[in-house]
Amino acid sequence: MTRTPRGRTSPAATARSDGRCSPTSPSISDDVSRRIARWVSIACLALAGQAAGTERVDPAGLAALVDDAVARYDLPGVAVGVVVDGEVVLRHARGELRAGQGEPIDADTLFKIASNSKAMTAAVLARQVDAGLLRWDDPVVRHLPGFRMADDWVTREMQVRDLLIHNSGLGPGAGDLMLWPSPNRFTRAQVIEGLRHLQPRWSFRSRYAYDNSLYIVAGEVAAAVAGVPFDALVRREVFAPLGMTRCQAGSWQRDAVGNVAQPHARIDGRHVVVRADEATIPDEPMMAAGGLRCSLDDMLRWAQVWLEPDASQGSAPWLSRTQRDAMWTAHMPMPLTARMREWDRSHFSAYGYGWRLTDVDGTAKVSHTGTLKGMYSALTLLPERGVGIVVLINGDADEARTVLMQALVKQFTASNGVHDVSHYASLLASERAVQGDPTPLLRGRSSAPTPRRLAHVLGRWRDPWFGDVTICRQGEATVFASERSPKLHGDVVAVGERLQVRWREADVDVDAWLLPSRRHGDAPTLHMAKVDPDADFSYDFEDLAFVHAGDCR
Structure with missing residues (x-):
């Protein structure tokens, strides 16, 4: 499929079929000609950047990148999909639900999407804002009167929007021991009650520090506004209208739903299922922060919805353009890492409502990852290129996810060079060689305490x-x-x-x-x-x- 260029060609230059550019007015003065030639060279560089997005999509080449990652990292199972201009151009699944059991992963297999749940929670709130049921700047205590932070002023000033952008002043992951390791015996109410005892590390709204606990609060705000539990709400506001038919929230029966990937860890050189699902999947407190499960086809549908802002579900758009813009606004600056600058030529990094925002090779990138023990997910959208990429893995696969997603994204943004799995794996190996292993001997010789x-x-x-x-x-x-x-x-x-x-x-x-x-x-x-x-x-x-x-x- 040939991509349609997004943007306009300069009137002073035309793109030839061979990909080169030439001035359109050769009969003008030398001085003007030199200036135009210089201007044309700049325009040609811009056009070259666009060219990567206009080349024919090669599904076999994309699938080969997935296969390379599976082989290099010995993944127990993976499901990868790509959307281009509204069409699914790749569905590629490898591996098993449980290693060695023979049940194959496919596009309907359920994976834990972990923190990719956050954008869905934010979207529920955005639909409530569209409906006039709340405002982003509403104080949280207006909807949850019992909500408290350690500081009374922060309690009063905390707005609904603050729950979503990691600016609370708490340290990274504060309160996560109430959510993981799971399952545990904490309730949602206990998680929210516990927040008042967590001491801040920095001033409110002064910096970014990733948290999960306040997304639990966000889910309960939405539930209080709607008058229904959050699991029913996300099914009603997200899954049902968007046709995400396999997604699961709340408590459900594993065998009745079927085709559920299990998380794996690599122990003694082999893949072992860890944190296996019981017959009944519990309604865990972490649901709004990272507890939803979806299939590859569900996540591809989710990507399509965000890449087609004017598409409607029924008589009206599922989400107004105003709220779409709010979700993808840079509300909180994030650190711009050396890797982002070197690999992607990125210029900024920020957090929206449930989404990470940056740029890659001169085009916008909207993304998120999800990480739970033995389960890794990633969703990347390139809105200006009409591209969405989904990666779901049921193993410990931090490096594999990074390398595979990077290689896939570069097929749509990079104009030259080698951008395959081996290339990015080598870059990570070089980083480790330069930095050395900072980890001390973590399990030194031990003895029984006296x-x-x-x-x-x-x-x-x-x-x-x-x-x-x-x-x-x-x-x-x-x-x-x-x-x-x-x-x-x-x-x-x-x-x-x-x-x-x-x-x-x-x-x-x-x-x-x-x-x-x-x-x-x-x-x-x-x-x-x-x-x-x-x-x-x-x-x-x-x-x-x-x-x-x-x-x-």
Whole structure:
């Protein structure tokens, strides 16, 4: 399919069939001719940039990039799709729902889309704004009177829009231990209640720091306005009108729905299912932030809707152009990384309502990623090129997702050079070689702690937002156990002069230091920290502040 150029050709230059340019007025003065020639050369550079978007789409070439990534990274399963000018030009699935079980992944397979759920939550609110049910600048307490942050002024000033753009002043991932590892015993109400106990790291609205907890609040604002639970609301406002027929929200039955990909981790050189679904998928608190599931075909439909702003569902557009613009407005600046500058020639980076915004090779890019243990998703839109790309993977695949999406995007933005999977994998390898491995030996030699070492940590402990934990002797072991997050269950060991918790669950892969302390006149206190400070920020152990609540029973 030949792409239609978006933009106009200069009257002083014409694009020839061979891709070169020539002046249109050769009979003018030398001085004017030189100026026009210089102007034409600039115009030709712009046209060359457009040319990449006007070449014939090669579905086989796109599929080959996916196959290369699967082979290089040994992925358990992947589903990739591409939309160009409203048409799906690629649906490509490889692998299995469960490695080794023989059930193939296809375009209807359900994946956890993780944080790609955020744009859907924001879209529900945008439709409510369209309907006059709320305003972006409404105070959150107008719709959720019980909502509180640690600072009373922030509580009063927090607007609906602030819930979506990561400007709260909390640290990255603050409160995520109430959401993950899942499943756990936290309720949505407890997550929102816990926010009042999370201490800010920076001033409100002063900087970007990614969070999930406030998206839970956003979902509950939408539910309060509509008078229905959020899962029913997202089905009514997003899935049903857009024909996203496989998407699931809330609680549902795994086998009745069927064709559900399971998350994998690579353990001892093989793919192992982790955090496998039970027969009943629970309505987890994280739904509005990262708990929705959709198929490749659903996500391609979602991409098409955003790439066709004037398309209507029924008698009116699904979302007004005003609210589409609001969703894709740069509300909060984000860091512009060296990689973005070097790989994509990007000039800015920002967060909209549920979307990340930047530019790549001179064209707008709207995107998001989603990451849960053993599940990776990515959606990239190039609105000026009419291109949408979806990547869904059911394995631990951070680098694979980065490399594959980068290679796919460059097929529509780059005018020259090699932009395949091998190229970007090599660039990442070079980055690692330059930076070195910053990770220390995370599981050094350990021993059983002596009674003296344990004296200050044994007992029952309480954190105001995370709840109760125990650190008690069980036979020969000293065990840390969380009441509300049962997967945070591990052995306390001595590593050098420090105490470390090593989690027993294979899919909880970030161990923690125990940091006991005493203040004069106060009850004993206990803090925690990630052993690897660069590990996933959702393990926000640093935000915990336990106070001794009693002895072991």
